[in-house]
Amino acid sequence: xxxxxxxxxxxxxxxxxxxxxxxxxxxxxxxxxxxxxxxxxxxxxxxxxxxxxxxxxxxxxxxxxxxxxxxxxxxxxxxxxxxxxxxxxxxxxxxxxxxxxxxxxxxxxxxxxxxxxxxxxxxxxxxxxxxxxxxxxxxxxxxxxxxxxxxxxxxxxxxxxxxxxxxxxxxxxxxxxxxxxxxxxxxxxxxxxxxxxxxxxxxxxxxxxxxxxxxxxxxxxxxxxxxxxxxxxxxxxxxxxxxxxxxxxxxxxxxxxxxxxxxxxxx
Numbered sequence: 001x002x003x004x005x006x007x008x009x010x011x012x013x014x015x016x017x018x019x020x021x022x023x024x025x026x027x028x029x030x031x032x033x034x035x036x037x038x039x040x041x042x043x044x045x046x047x048x049x050x051x052x053x054x055x056x057x058x059x060x061x062x063x064x065x066x067x068x069x070x071x072x073x074x075x076x077x078x079x080x081x082x083x084x085x086x087x088x089x090x091x092x093x094x095x096x097x098x099x100x101x102x103x104x105x106x107x108x109x110x111x112x113x114x115x116x117x118x119x120x121x122x123x124x125x126x127x128x129x130x131x132x133x134x135x136x137x138x139x140x141x142x143x144x145x146x147x148x149x150x151x152x153x154x155x156x157x158x159x160x161x162x163x164x165x166x167x168x169x170x171x172x173x174x175x176x177x178x179x180x181x182x183x184x185x186x187x188x189x190x191x192x193x194x195x196x197x198x199x200x201x202x203x204x205x206x207x208x209x210x211x212x213x214x215x216x217x218x219x220x221x222x223x224x225x226x227x228x229x230x231x232x233x234x235x236x237x238x239x240x241x242x243x244x245x246x247x248x249x250x251x252x253x254x255x256x257x258x259x260x261x262x263x264x265x266x267x
Contacts, residue, residue: 083159101258182214208236
């Protein structure tokens with residue numbers, strides 16, 4: 001815990017933020033660290049459920065220098081580097097549930113944040129995503145830092161899209177995209193699929209049937225690499241949330257997605 005806080009403050013000092021903001025950040029870090037160890041119980045709190053499964057999982061839940069989160073056994077057969085989307089950080093409910101569920105399946109999951117999101121966390125001010133070259137460079141740096149004989153990369157929306165741009169050059173074993181943004185919102189003619197036509201890395205895309213950035217009808221009309229497998233989340237939107245009338249829940253879709261990812265990474 002101490003190492004976590006001191007490491008984060010060292011990074012914060014380097015930003016030369018004024019003392020009052022620094023003090024506020026210290027308070028936030030202490031609270032966040034406490035919450036990492038003491039979490040409330042909820043109907044679908046898989047984080048708590050995972051913590052109760054015993055030491056055999058060797059579950060790591062710590063904020064490391066560089067703002068990484070790690071779930072799952074350090075001796076896992078497969079490691080999955082999991083990036084966040086454009087508007088939400090690495091510790092949202094979506095990211096937590098997927099990561100915890102994969103850890104339960106024996107997969108090591110490493111989450112990180114792009115520079116703009118790290119800055120947002122430290123300052124509390126919203127920032128737009130970094131430009132694509134910096135996002136790509138961040139991905140390359142993380143891949144280089146992670147040691148694994150069986151490495152998969154991917155992420156939610158933007159995180160998965162950027163991973164897909166470098167999967168072949170990085171020579172990773174698997175690629176996973178959860179809610180791939182096939183086109184910008186409301187602009188179905190501006191497709192982001194050129195590189196997906198020639199992709200060589202085995203890829204799994206989890207997509208909501210109603211995703212406004214690529215719904216089932218649209219995506220099935222695209223010409224994509226034979227290396228790509230698509231699994232559809234029942235009546236889901238971009239975050240896999242279904243309508244009440246579907247009789248399905250977002251939690252069910254999240255856990256279903258995690259099952260597909262686990263099967264894919266361990267196959």
